[in-house]
Amino acid sequence: xxxxxxxxxxxxxxxxxxxxxxxxxxxxxxxxxxxxxxxxxxxxxxxxxxxxxxxxxxxxxxxxxxxxxxxxxxxxxxxxxxxxxxxxxxxxxxxxxxxxxxxxxxxxxxxxxxxxxxxxxxxxxxxxxxxxxxxxxxxxxxxxxxxxxxxxxxxxxxxxxxxxxxxxxxxxxxxxxxxxxxxxxxxxxxxxxxxxxxxxxxxxxxxxxxxxxxxxxxxxxxxxxxxxxxxxxxxxxxxxxxxxxxxxxxxxxxxxxxxxxxxxxxxxxxxxxxxxxxxxxxxxxxxxxxxxxxxxxxxxxxxxxxxxxxxxxxxxxxxxxxxxxxxxxxxxxxxxxxxxxxxxxxxxxxxxxxxxxxxxxxxxxxxxxxxxxxxxxxxxxxxxxxxxxxxxxxxxxxxxxxxxxxxxxxxxxxxxxxxxxxxxxxxxxxxxxxxxxxxxxxxxxxxxxxxxxxxxxxxxxxxxxxxxxxxxxxxxxxxxxxxxxxxxxxxxxxxxxxxxxxxxxxxxxxxxxxxxxxxxxxxxxxxxxxxxxxxxxxxxxxxxxxxxxxxxxxxxxxxxxxxxxxxxxxxxxxxxxxxxxxxxxxxxxxxxxxxxxxxxxxxxxxxxxxxxxxxxxxxxxxxxxxxxxxxxxxxxxxxxxxxxxxx
Ligand code: ADP
Ligand code: MG
Numbered sequence: 001x002x003x004x005x006x007x008x009x010x011x012x013x014x015x016x017x018x019x020x021x022x023x024x025x026x027x028x029x030x031x032x033x034x035x036x037x038x039x040x041x042x043x044x045x046x047x048x049x050x051x052x053x054x055x056x057x058x059x060x061x062x063x064x065x066x067x068x069x070x071x072x073x074x075x076x077x078x079x080x081x082x083x084x085x086x087x088x089x090x091x092x093x094x095x096x097x098x099x100x101x102x103x104x105x106x107x108x109x110x111x112x113x114x115x116x117x118x119x120x121x122x123x124x125x126x127x128x129x130x131x132x133x134x135x136x137x138x139x140x141x142x143x144x145x146x147x148x149x150x151x152x153x154x155x156x157x158x159x160x161x162x163x164x165x166x167x168x169x170x171x172x173x174x175x176x177x178x179x180x181x182x183x184x185x186x187x188x189x190x191x192x193x194x195x196x197x198x199x200x201x202x203x204x205x206x207x208x209x210x211x212x213x214x215x216x217x218x219x220x221x222x223x224x225x226x227x228x229x230x231x232x233x234x235x236x237x238x239x240x241x242x243x244x245x246x247x248x249x250x251x252x253x254x255x256x257x258x259x260x261x262x263x264x265x266x267x268x269x270x271x272x273x274x275x276x277x278x279x280x281x282x283x284x285x286x287x288x289x290x291x292x293x294x295x296x297x298x299x300x301x302x303x304x305x306x307x308x309x310x311x312x313x314x315x316x317x318x319x320x321x322x323x324x325x326x327x328x329x330x331x332x333x334x335x336x337x338x339x340x341x342x343x344x345x346x347x348x349x350x351x352x353x354x355x356x357x358x359x360x361x362x363x364x365x366x367x368x369x370x371x372x373x374x375x376x377x378x379x380x381x382x383x384x385x386x387x388x389x390x391x392x393x394x395x396x397x398x399x400x401x402x403x404x405x406x407x408x409x410x411x412x413x414x415x416x417x418x419x420x421x422x423x424x425x426x427x428x429x430x431x432x433x434x435x436x437x438x439x440x441x442x443x444x445x446x447x448x449x450x451x452x453x454x455x456x457x458x459x460x461x462x463x464x465x466x467x468x469x470x471x472x473x474x475x476x477x478x479x480x481x482x483x484x485x486x487x488x489x490x491x492x493x494x495x496x497x498x499x500x501x502x503x504x505x506x507x508x509x510x511x512x513x514x515x516x517x518x519x520x521x522x523x524x525x526x527x528x529x530x531x532x533x534x535x536x537x538x539x540x541x542x543x544x545x546x547x548x549x550x551x552x553x554x555x556x557x558x559x560x561x562x563x564x565x566x567x568x569x570x571x572x573x574x575x576x577x578x579x580x581x582x583x584x585x586x587x588x589x590x591x592x593x594x595x596x597x598x599x600x601x602x603x604x605x606x607x608x609x610x611x612x613x614x615x616x617x618x619x620x621x622x623x624x625x626x627x628x629x630x631x632x633x634x635x636x637x638x639x640x641x642x643x644x645x646x647x
Contacts, residue, residue, distance in 0.1 A: 002069045003030040004165070004196060005054065010063030012049050012219075023049045024219040026063070031198065033164075036191040038199045038210035046219040047200045048169055054198065055088050055167045056080045057561055058641035078565050084640075085114050085563025089158025089195075093170035095150040096558045096644070097142040100266040101259075103129060103153045104138040110160040110562035112255050128156040132186070148179030155186060161563065165196045172206055184209050253575065260576035263548065271580065274537075274544045278584025278623070279591055281534030282616045286592025288526040289612035291599055296519040298605035302442075303512045309480040310379070311487055313339070313473040313494070316504040330502050331470035331494075333457060336373075338493060339475055344486045346476040349379040350457060352465045358453065359425040360412045367408055368452050369426060371460025379474045387420045387435030394456045400463070402426065403435040405450040426453060429463055483507060531619070537584065538623035545577050545631035556635050557643030570636040577628020578621065585620030589613055 012024040023046045031037055041047050052058035053065060056072060065072040067087065075083065089110075090096075097106045107125040116124075129138055132152045142150050151171060158166050168187065172180030184199075184206060191197045191211075201207050215223040264271045315330040336350040352371040357364060376382075377389050384403065394401050404412070404419060413419050419433045431453075440449040455464065477486050487505050494503045549556070556569055593608065600606040 003066075004033040004068060005029070005031040006064075006066040006069075007053075007060075008064040008066070010053060010060040010065060012046070012053065012058070013061045022061075022219065024053075024060070027219075027221060029214070029221065029224075031196065033196055034191075034194060036188070036197045036199075036211040037214060038201060038207035038212070039214045039216060040201055040204065040207040041216035043202055045216050047202075047216060049219075050216065051167055051169050051198070051200050052641040052644075055090060055561065056084050057557075057644065058639065078567075081113075081560065081563050081565040084561060085110060085161055087164050088561075089155075089161070089163030089166045090561045091151070091154050091158050091166065091168035091171045092644075093173040095142065095147075095154045095174075096554060096561075097150055097153060097157075098555050098558065099142055100262045102139045102141060103134060103145065106142070106153055107156045107160055109559065110157060113559070113563040113565070113568055114161050118255075125156070125160065128159055129153070132156050146179075147175050148182060151175060151179070151183050152186070155183070155190075157562065159190070159195075163190075163195055165198065166190060167198050167200075169200045170202070171199065172201070172203070180206070253571070256572050256575040257579060259572060260579045263552070263576055264579065267548075270544060270547075274540045274580055275584045275587065277537035277540035278534070278581050278620055279537075279588040281530065281537035281623075282585050282588025282620045283591035283595065284533050285527065285530035285616040285619070286589055286613055287595040287599070288530050289523065289616075290592070290596035290606050290608055291604060292519075292523040292526050293609065293612070294596075294600075294605035294607035296516075296523065297607050299515060299519070300512065303508070303515060309477050309483060310508040311475040311477065311483065311490065312506040312508065313475060313490060313503055314471070314506070315469075316502055330498065331473060333461070333470060335470065335494060335497060336473045338497060339473060339490055342486065342489050342493060344478050344482050345490075346478045347375040347379045347474070349373055349375045349474045349476075350470045351376070351472050351474070352457060352460055352469065353471050354460075354465050356427050356453070356464060358408065358412060359428070360422070363412055363414075365408065365411045367405075369460060369464055370452050370454050371457040371465060372454060373457050376454065376474075379476050382440055383438050385436045385438035387433070389435055390454065390456045395458050398459045398462060399456060400429065400431045400459055401434045401456065402431040403437060403454040404433055405437050405452040405454075406439045407448055407451040408453055409436055424453075426455070427464055431455065480509075483509070530616075534616075534619055534623060537620070538581075538627040541577050541580055541624055542627035542631060544580070545573060545628050546634075548576065549573060549631045549635045553635075553638065553643050553646035556638055557640055557646065560638070560640035560643060566636040569638075570632045573632030573635050574625065574628045577624040577632065581620045581624030581628075585617045588620065589617060592616070 007027050007029040010024060010027045010029075011022060013020050013022045027050065039047055039050065049058070053060050056067075056075075059073065067083065072080070072083070097103075098109070101109075104122070104125045107128060108121045111121040111124065126135075126138060129135060132155065134149060134152055134156070137145060137149060137153075142153070145153065151174075155166075155171075158168075166187065171183050171187070175183065187197050187199060188209065197210070199206065199210060207213055211228055212226045213223070214221060313331065313335075331350070333350055336348040339345055339348040349372060354369050355366060356369040357366055359365075372390070373395065374389060374391050377384060385406070387403070389403055390399075390401065393399070402424065404424075409419055412424060419436060422433050423430045424433060425431075437450070437452075437454070442448055475486075475490065477483050484507070487507060491501075491503070491505055495501050559569060559572075593613070596606045596608065
């Protein structure tokens, strides 16, 4: 008949650097189903090494291991995990319970990896703990239980998936003699129920309670005697006790999320610090992009309101310096008339400006006087609010009339009386108010455009400005697609008229383009500063995950011993990283939007768009995935026996 467990000439050598230590030498051993075996030997004789091989936690260096006639060395990592899950239950000297999980949750771990539905899992774990007199302790953490109770929890865990073979490595080693006797009695009872029991011990007293005694010294079996025949064939082992495996490809993602939350809560302060990294990263991306986009939008809309079919003609900068003495005349009103003669020119509106003092009653006010022509209103897309604008009769008649900007109206007429028809003094010369401009608001540069008085160019140049220099000529073209050609023609015309190149022409659409370009660069810069802080947050996640993995190596070992596949471990730690970055991302978005909102209440233009928010969250999530992967992979690649021996 085929043995349940058969070792043939099994040797195990540990390699530590150049040093090779053979710990087991040609061990051959058969164990039948239903046996109660004790393996006894002194400390260091190789018992634990043997147990790790028997439990498929470690592979022999040479020799063969057969379970139910199947060669274990042919199994890959996942098949070994399945074998452990279905066949073995482990009981360790140090209990190896997961410290952050309750007794019941600890017992359920093997069933999670077997894909047993939550409901069945809970019931079975509860029933097992009750049968081990732990019905009152379901929700207790391992630290809240005595040693004997913890060992009983670990026995319940070993039985969770059926526990056809129970491998117990020094199960009484850490217990007082009373608890130790209880544990041995339990193992005896389980053997009577049909479980195959293999107990490893250095104590003869414990070993004597088994039916068969295998003695091992320095890695060799030196005695193997049966006290009585196999009394409990496995046939008695109720198959009904065995749970059926679910089909879940990955042991329940919701379970992984739950475990992640628990692990993160267990180290709350550390978790919060890591979260802070992500929160600052995501928050700054969201806030900076909202404020940056807002500023850009507001400037762009102001530039657009100026019109993209405009050309601004001004004396060139070099010429300004040359004309410091004031004798050098550049742009004159006749230039505007000449430009108007060119094809494709709709308007050519000259403007002269000067700072003036206004007076009405006892109110004095300094503002800018702007001498211009009737087409000003159309060229600037700036309609008159009330009254009239300057007309050609005013121009020809040098009429002392003025149209006021809103700011001037508010200052000179604080009583709210109607300015139209009244007189104001402009540099002590009386001008009659004929109209009030509509409100324009601040310019792209932040100047108050309503802080102005408009007068006819003719009257202004004669009575206020005292010189004929034009500050700008605003040209509107008929066909914007030919604007470049028109620009060249105007330049040529002015060069011809002035006999030198002393003017410069700015194309408003090129201003817009230049602005968009620089502000995009600015946004990119802000965005990358924010992205860098997100990267720093990501490194924080990686750091905490690496620490977490190395702190919980033993837990990983336990999970593997209870049947977790590499994939399950990988998913668990990635989920943990993702939970951190998702929470951090969500809080960061709220913080970022909050910052942007506060900035808006302080008058900053802010634009809330879904794009950057989604982008930032996506980046945070990706960061978690990216930076969580390496630690998670490290965890999943651990050898079960190595992980279990970690301290
Ligand atoms: P026991 O459980 O009987 O006390 P072990 O199987 O734990 O003995 O160890 C047997 C021998 O193998 C000891 O001398 C120990 O130092 C050595 N040993 C155990 N594990 C390792 C390892 N991972 N690397 C190197 N030597 C090891
Ligand atoms: Mg040992």
